[in-house]
Amino acid sequence: MKIGHHLKKARESKRLSQHEVSELLGVSQKTLSNIESGKTQPSVIHLSKMGEIYELDVLKLLSDNGIHLCPPPPRNLSEAEKELRNLKDTLERIIRKKFLSFREIISLLNTIIQKHSNSNSYEMG
Numbered sequence: 558m559k560i561g562h563h564l565k566k567a568r569e570s571k572r573l574s575q576h577e578v579s580e581l582l583g584v585s586q587k588t589l590s591n592i593e594s595g596k597t598q599p600s601v602i603h604l605s606k607m608g609e610i611y612e613l614d615v616l617k618l619l620s621d622n623g624i625h626l627c628p629p630p631p632r633n634l635s636e637a638e639k640e641l642r643n644l645k646d647t648l649e650r651i652i653r654k655k656f657l658s659f660r661e662i663i664s665l666l667n668t669i670i671q672k673h674s675n676s677n678s679y680e681m682g
Contacts, residue, residue, distance in 0.1 A: 560604075563618055565593035567611035582606055601661035616669070 568578055579589040582603055591597035599607065608615035648662055 559595045560598070560618060561593045561595040563613075564599070564607055564611070567607070567613055568593070571611055573610070578607070578610060581610055601665045 568575070575586050575589050575593075579586045582589065584603065588597065592599045592603070604615055607613065608618070
């Protein structure tokens, strides 16, 4: 199932109209319709706002759609290198599909890193 379809179902489950949500996001109703139909991908900012409005875990939504941005902590250096390569490959696929702009990806990664470092401390070794 595509991200837009999940977002539409989440909006409907909250009994919100496209008009209401588009006003909260500061976008046109047509833009929201295009996001929900999969014609357009949401920006990181809009995806984050929709997560708040719909009370969704955005990272889980991305993960459920095959986009894994926050792997579990590596156990050793070679595992860390593998994880970094996998993350790099994933980001390259996302950029090729024009799902997110480079700046949006960097912003999202910084948010994930900050959230992860605040909630989970681990040592490699």
